[in-house]
Amino acid sequence: MSVDVPRPIDPSLHPLATGNYRIATPAIQAFYDLVIRCLHYRIMGALIYGPSRIGKTRAIEYVRLLLARNYPKMTSYHAQCEHKPRHAEGPFFANLLEAVGDPDPNAGSNPSKRMRLSLRIREAAARAGSGTVLLFCDEAQRYNENEYEWLRDVHDALDRQQIKLFTFLVGQQELLAQKTGLQIAGKTQIVARLMVDELSFYGIRDAEDVATCLDGYDRTAYPEGSDWSFTRFYxxxxxxxxxxxxxNAGVLWHAFESAHHRANLPGRLEIPMESFARAVEIVLKESxxxxALQYTPDIALWAHAVHHCGYVQSRHATGRVLVAA
Structure with a gap:
């Protein structure tokens, strides 16, 4: 039993215990590559779309962490688009003000909110020492045409102040339909600014993807810089x-495959990151x-973890079919 082996930190503080960690998947790497390509080619806006609960929000957080590490002078924000019965200018700008850290996002008139948003972004860019700012809009399919126009106004206002705002609209497949609708309606100014590039986001699709993710647990160290990988810690x-x-990549993939088929779920297997991470956490905590020196988690434990990770339950709850991109 390994609980008597001294650990570098209190186990209750470990990221796997708190849930405060992110592991890269091939789709997240594709997302990061898209962001870097947009920065390199000065493409100011892109769509990232995929089914609900597939891991897009976690992906935003991971991409922002990578950007902070690799491009420390760039400023990035994560705005959570809210469901609103009426699409009014005040709540839209209050939401963005909250994302950029304004202390009182609801205060003031609509014009003052607009001005304050530009000011907050400009101040952050000046502190960071770069005129490049990235805005990730999560659940962006909730925006309507007016909100896209207001977002374009923000781009223009910042551009006049020599600040380049790159916007990444992240959401469900309806985003792609919105882009098509705007093109048909001749709203090319929105598409040309906010929706130039696009990426279909996906879950974990095969045993090779599983291996890539499990390798992350084997290699990611905590505390950072130590030789205590997540796997070694447990x-x-x-x-x-x-x-x-x-x-055990093949074993875990097979366990998800078996659960998928046993539950008669439609479509091909595509594991959401949330379900995958929970399954791995169950195995490590049980292990x-x-x-012991010769210990390996057995097939029954992996099957138990998949059964309790919420994959089948969440698919039944949403009733959705995953369509191959």
Whole structure:
């Protein structure tokens, strides 16, 4: 049993215990590559769309962490688009003001909110030492044409102040339909500013994707800079003897496949990151008490983890079919 092995930190503070961590998937890497391509080619806006609960919000957070590490002078924001019965200018700008850290986002008239938004972004860009700002709008399919126009106004206002705002509209598949609708309606100014590039976001699609993600647990260290990977933290003796989660990639994929088919779920298997991460967390936490030099999580434990990770339940709840891109 590994609970008596000294750890570098209190186990209750570990990111896997708090849920405060992000593991890269091939889709997240594609998302990050899209962002870098847009920055490189000065493409000011792009769409990232996919089914609900597939991991897009987690992906935004991961991409922002990567950007902060690789481009520390760039400023990025994450705005959560709200469902509103009426699309009014005041709530729209209050929402963006909240995203950029304004202390009182609801205060003032609509024109003053607009001015304050530009001011807050300009101040942050000046502090960071770069005129490049990235805005990720989550659940962007909730925007309507007016809100896209107001967003375009924000771009123009910042552009006049030598600040380049790159907008990434992240949401469900309706986003693509909105783009098509705007093109048909001749609203090319919105499309040309906010919707130039696009990416279909997806879950974990095969055993190779599973291996990529499990490798993240085997390699990601906490505390940072230490040699305590997530896997080692939970099964230090097995890890010392050479065990790595990635060696069970095929087993975990098969466990999800079996659950998918047993539940008669439609469409091809595509694992949301939330369900995947919960399954891995269950295995690591259960394994901690069984850790030994020759220990390997058995097939039954992986199946148990998949059963309790919420994959089947969430698919039944949403009733959605995942369509291959």
């Amino acid at each position: 099964v230090p003796r097995a890890f010392q003897a050479g065990y790595r989660l990635v060696s 901690e008490l069984k850790d």
